[in-house]
Every structure is written in C-alpha cells, then in structure tokens.
Amino acid sequence: MFTANPLTGSKPEQYRQLLQQARALLHGESDRIANAANLSALVYSALPDLNWVGFYFFDGSELVVGPFQGLPACVRIPLDRGVCGAAARTRQTQRVDDVHAFPGHIACDGASRSELVVPLVDADGKLVGVFDLDSPLPARFDADDQAGLEALAASLLDT
Ligand code: SME
Numbered sequence: 138m139f140t141a142n143p144l145t146g147s148k149p150e151q152y153r154q155l156l157q158q159a160r161a162l163l164h165g166e167s168d169r170i171a172n173a174a175n176l177s178a179l180v181y182s183a184l185p186d187l188n189w190v191g192f193y194f195f196d197g198s199e200l201v202v203g204p205f206q207g208l209p210a211c212v213r214i215p216l217d218r219g220v221c222g223a224a225a226r227t228r229q230t231q232r233v234d235d236v237h238a239f240p241g242h243i244a245c246d247g248a249s250r251s252e253l254v255v256p257l258v259d260a261d262g263k264l265v266g267v268f269d270l271d272s273p274l275p276a277r278f279d280a281d282d283q284a285g286l287e288a289l290a291a292s293l294l295d296t
Contacts, residue, residue, distance in 0.1 A: 139162070144183060148281040148285070149284070149285065152285025152286075152288065155179070155184075155285065155289065159176055160292055162176070162179055163175065163176065163292060163293070166296060169194075169293070169296070170203065172296050173191075173192045173203050173204040176293055177190050177205050177206050180270070180286075181207070186272050186273065187207075187270055187271065188207055188246055188248050188271050188273050189205065189206070189207030189208065189210065189245065189246055189249065189269065190205060190207065190270050191205020191210070191268075191269060192205065192266055192267070192269070193214060194266035195225060195265060195266050199213050199216060200213065200266060203266065209245075219241055219242060219243035220236070220239055220242055220254050221254050223241075223254070224254035224256045224267045224269075225256055225264055225266070225267050227256075228258055228264070230254065230255045230283055231252070232278050232283050233253070235250065235251065236249055236250060236271075237250075245271075249271040250272060250273055250274055250275045250277070251271075251272045251277045251278060252278075253269075253270045253277075253278040253283060253286060254268070254269045255267060255286055255290040258294075259294055260294070268290040268293070
C-alpha cells in the first residue's frame, strides 16, 4: 500500500521530498504508461490547488492524452494549438498565470485558471510528450513550482 508522506519545509524542500517519493515509486519499473499513471497520481494527491495533472504523449504528429488525474480531457492536441502544443513545439516550459489570456488555450476543464506544461524530451533530443498541470487558481505556479515539476517530469524519462 502506498502511504503518503506529508511534505514539509520550504517549497524547494517540499519538491525535493516529492522527487524522492517519485523516484522510489518509479524505481525498478520501465513501463512508461505505468510510471506516468503513478506519477500523475502522486503529484495530484501531494500538491494543493490542482484540478488536472497528467501526460500527453507525442505520436509523431500530435499529442495524445496519456495517464492523468482530473476530468476527462481532449484526446488529441496538434502542436500548433494550446499551451501543451506550445510547450511541445518550443520545447520550453509554458507557465501561464491566466489561461484566458493565452491565445489558443484549450479549455478541457472550465475551472482551470492557470497552467504549467513541461516538455518531455529524451536523451536523443526526441520529443516524448508533455507533463501538464492545471489549477483553478490564477497564477498558481511560481518559479519554484516550475523547477520542481521540471525535475519530476525528468524522473519519468530516467525510467
Ligand atoms: N489546456 C491545455 C489542454 C489540455 S488540458 O488542460 C488537460 C492546452 O491549452 O493545451
């Protein structure tokens, strides 16, 4: 049984603890779907004020929804659409304080107000997909969240 350990200390310290939990959870398993499912569940249950956490994987032409926590989401996202498409296309994390002000934002859950999307690029430089987090709060994600969630996203690629 998985026992959640409450995160303590400063935000960077909390992300260090969460990364350790993620590494322990993923250790010894190389199935990417299984690991993405567990990583989504871990992050969704550990961090406050989130309404969607999950993965889209690149199928060679567009992003296709993978394991996630939250309401059912749009299945396919072309790279020229939405915050997820922008992260995949530019290979740079997109931190959006107000999704309504982001041109082309795709509203899967009308409650979403801010969003962070981390691109997943493997060691060979190939686009794997994106790690997407939505919050019902405006400006939910700061630079500490971005750094912590980029490290968590990278832990999936290490498996
Ligand atoms: N809002 C995203 C779409 C995915 S959902 O948030 C789950 C976007 O604009 O790319």
